[in-house]
Amino acid sequence: MNCEEYIVSLSGRIDGMNTDEEEALLNEHLANCPHCRALLQEMEGNDKLLADSRLTVPGSLVPNVMKKIRAEKQKKRSRSLRYTLTGLATAAVLFLVIFGGFRLPDRDYTPEAPQEADCEDLTLMPLPTENEYVDKRIYTNPTQCAPLEEATDATCEPMVEATGGAFVEDRAEQYHTVFLYYASGEEIPDFPALSPMEALEQMPGDAAKYFEEGSHHPIAIAMLSAWELEELSYSFRLDYPAESESDSFIVVFCTEQ
Amino acid sequence: MIIIDEKELILQACKGKEAAFEQLMLAYQTPIYNLCFRTLGNAEDAADATQEAFLKAWRYLDSFHFESAFSTWLYRLASNCCLDMLRSKKRRPVISIVTEDEDGEEQSYDPVDPSPQPDEVLEQKEEKQLLNEALLSLDEIQRQIITLRVVNDLSYTEIGEILSLKEGTVKSRLSRARENLRKKVSELRNKNGKPSSKKAEGGLP
Structure with a gap:
């Protein structure tokens, strides 16, 4: 499997939605792939930024x-x-x-x-x-x-x-x-x-x-x-x-x- | 009398009690508005779409029979209002450099901010603007999926019900949305002369 194929389970990991099998494969891959580790970190960073940018509703609505x-x-x-x-x-x-x-x-x-x-x-x-x-x-x-x-x-x-x-x-x-x-x-x-x-x-x-x-x-x-x-x-x-x-x-x- | 039970509020609203519906709106306005904002990209349209969604909810409340969660039904209305709005706007695309701060207030993008602000605050602001821009590069379904998941904290099942997608599709589309967002964010950071400190820029090997 190449890195591209791990995207789904990287995202799935953030949400805690991977199967045990997906988690095992991902762990194995992440142990040997600094690129995907960084990628996971970036995804998590963007998620956090997005969650923190929650907007307040205009009072007139x-x-x-x-x-x-x-x-x-x-x-x-x-x-x-x-x-x-x-x-x-x-x-x-x-x-x-x-x-x-x-x-x-x-x-x-x-x-x-x-x-x-x-x-x-x-x-x-x-x-x-x-x-x-x-x-x-x-x-x-x-x-x-x-x-x-x-x-x-x-x-x-x-x-x-x-x-x-x-x-x-x-x-x-x-x-x-x-x-x-x-x-x-x-x-x-x-x-x-x-x-x-x-x-x-x-x-x-x-x-x-x-x-x-x-x-x-x-x-x-x-x-x-x-x-x-x-x-x-x-x-x-x-x-x-x-x-x-x-x-x-x-x-x-x-x-x- | 304060009614806290959602079902009771819905039933009251069905009978035409506006006050009950007002309570429902107050309870849901933030997640709905956030979905609309992230889908449409600006505060004005987001407010219009949110209002439209609530008006539709009021008009068609009779057709809600508790087959799904009320929130799901409401999100679906809002999602459709946004998609309709985007469709009608496609003929006259507007490029705006007006951005939003976290209070939902419009701010013209001004690279030379006269008021001195701590670097940290400025940086945070820039990051949010950049994120907003990056989000707009995703297609509308990806924008909705990522907002529903990350901002509104909904489960894959709920998102699937709202957008009429299977859970597996939600999972793969969400991963695609995250990856596209990541690429765009790092592209914009590079453009702004702030290369990402992380090592995962660019494509995948």
């Missing part, structure tokens, strides 16, 4: 990936905003039933003169149906709004007790996506990294885009208090801590077509 992941998640959710008109109606009824006492804006409301949010109570904003102007404000003043036909006085009785869990659960099946945000602007863990303002700005915008594509995509956004969220979590079997840090939340319901 993981945060960059996290940013992209969040952006992707958000995009995905926006894409899934395919709502149906019945979705809106159900959302409206659901809300009135669960958190009754608040009325939807009238169908004939004039978007040019919306009421600014005072945000003390549950608010519900139906996003525009076809040809309607997209308004991003929350309508909160129920007195300004005539009730929807579906929202009779009976269903508008305040308080959760009036609802009955069964009713909510029945309809829970119809909602495929629920977005939640702390009203304070903090994101809720495991939900998209959107602040409520962003949610209000982006979701309707997306809905409007789908309108242009020729479909109807109603959506419901509501602001909830902590106890309301607790009820909601229970109804939707969401895994939420009842002891929420913040006292109010924004919730967005959607159904897929």
Whole structure:
């Protein structure tokens, strides 16, 4: 055997991966070959140098990936905003039933003169149906709004007790996506990294885009208090801590077509 | 709550929990980045490839069914990202004299360093630059094999799984990589007027 043929076992020796037979042959060769001894030494030296040159990762790397992941998640959710008109109606009824006492804006409301949010109570904003102007404000003043036909006085009785869990659960099946945000602007863990303002700005915008594509995509956004969220979590079997840090939340319901 | 169990983290990440995935990234970023750096030869591309690999891992986490180690799966993604990147760059090869120090920071190669440094530090730096250059003369699979073995300390079996090679092939390719690296290092040392003190320069008898 010439030196060339010992290369594999020289490298194998460094890794401790030679068979007994290979080791024996190599030992025999190395005893008589100063060239290969030097070669082994050099290989080991390079290995050491390479191992010592381990690089540290730039600190921005993981945060960059996290940013992209969040952006992707958000995009995905926006894409899934395919709502149906019945979705809106159900959302409206659901809300009135669960958190009754608040009325939807009238169908004939004039978007040019919306009421600014005072945000003390549950608010519900139906996003525009076809040809309607997209308004991003929350309508909160129920007195300004005539009730929807579906929202009779009976269903508008305040308080959760009036609802009955069964009713909510029945309809829970119809909602495929629920977005939640702390009203304070903090994101809720495991939900998209959107602040409520962003949610209000982006979701309707997306809905409007789908309108242009020729479909109807109603959506419901509501602001909830902590106890309301607790009820909601229970109804939707969401895994939420009842002891929420913040006292109010924004919730967005959607159904897929 | 800190989850230390890798499997638990993977399952959590599969459910869409970004925080769990972040922990996985933190655990693997160094070996993955080192593989990418040694394959691609510069910090910018290495960071891009590492990010791409992690993004793919996040997107395709559903397809990981614990048939191999998670690390193996991740390395495979990273290895492929690097090879893709090299392929797309082949049309426009870039010759760079920008080198890296051990902090991963780019440093333009400047033969006249203004700051006085102890000879030992300088020499070490030069050696690392030389090693980097020598590594780039190997083919990409050899670069990956030697990095996975020497820098990331993986076994032949693991390397074989990552690169879809038999163990015997890993052994012979690794020896080829070491020998090519050795030749190139001593060639560069000679060129820099620093002949290797060792006696094994040049070819084999």
